[in-house]
Amino acid sequence: VTAPDLAGRHVVVSAGGTREPLDPVRYLGNRSSGKQGYALAKAAAARGARVTLIEANTGLPDPAGVDLVRVGTAVQLREAVVKAAADADAVVMAAAVADFRPAAYASGKIKKTDDGGAPTIELVRNPDILAEISADRALPGQVVVGFAAETDDVLANGRVKLRRKGCDLLVVNEVGERKTFGSEENEAVVLAADGTETPVPYGPKEALAETVWDLVVPRLRGASG
C-alpha cells in the first residue's frame, strides 16, 4: 500500500519532448517518449497528490486521476509550467526541452533548389524554464526538480548543471542503449543542492519515480522530520 505522503499537495510534472516547427511538415525534436514523466505523475497521484501533467508530443494514453495539459513547443511548455507552478508545492521537469528553435517559421514547405544547395537554418535560444522557475519560486519553499540527460562526464556535468539551474534536486541519467530516452528502464544519480547524492540502480522508470518523490517529500514546505 502506497503511503499518501503527497496528500494535500499540488505537484506539476512535465513529460515528453518539445517540437520546434520549421515549416508545415517539419520540426526539430528529440527522442523523449514521455515514459519517465508519466511514471512520475502516476506515482504522485498514487501518493495522494493533485497532479498537473504537462505533456509534449508523447502520444501516451491519458493517465487516470491527473490534470493533463498538452503542449507542443518549448514556449508553450514554459507558459503552461509557469501557470501551473503558481500554487504548486513541487515542480518536476522530466521533459526534454529544445534549447533552440528555428528563428523563422516558413509558412510553405521548404523546397529543394536546382543549384544543389541546402538551406541554412538559423536558430534562436528558447527560454530555460527550469532555471526560471528555480530563480523565481512562485511560493516560498517550493521544491524544484530537474532532469539531465548526459552522454559523457555524466556526474561532473550534472553537478555543474545543478548549480547553474538552481534547482533543489537534479536527476542525472546517462543516455544509453537500454535506458533513458524511450526505454522502459532508467538508471540515475539524484544530486541534491545540499550535496547528497542518491544512486538509483538500473530498473523500471516507476522505481526511479518513487525515489524522486521519496527525496521531494522531506523537502516540502512544512514537512516534518
Ligand code: PMT
Ligand atoms: O521521456 P523518456 O523517453 O521516458 O526519457 C526520459 C528523459 C531522458 C527525457 C528524462 O529522464 C530526462 O532526462 N529529461 C531531461 C532531458 C534533457 O536533455 O535535459 P537537459 O539536460 O537538456 O535539461 C536539463 C533540465 O532543464 C531538464 O529538467 C529540462 O526539462 C530543463 N530545461 C532544458 C532546456 C530548456 N530550455 N528549459 C528547461 O527547462
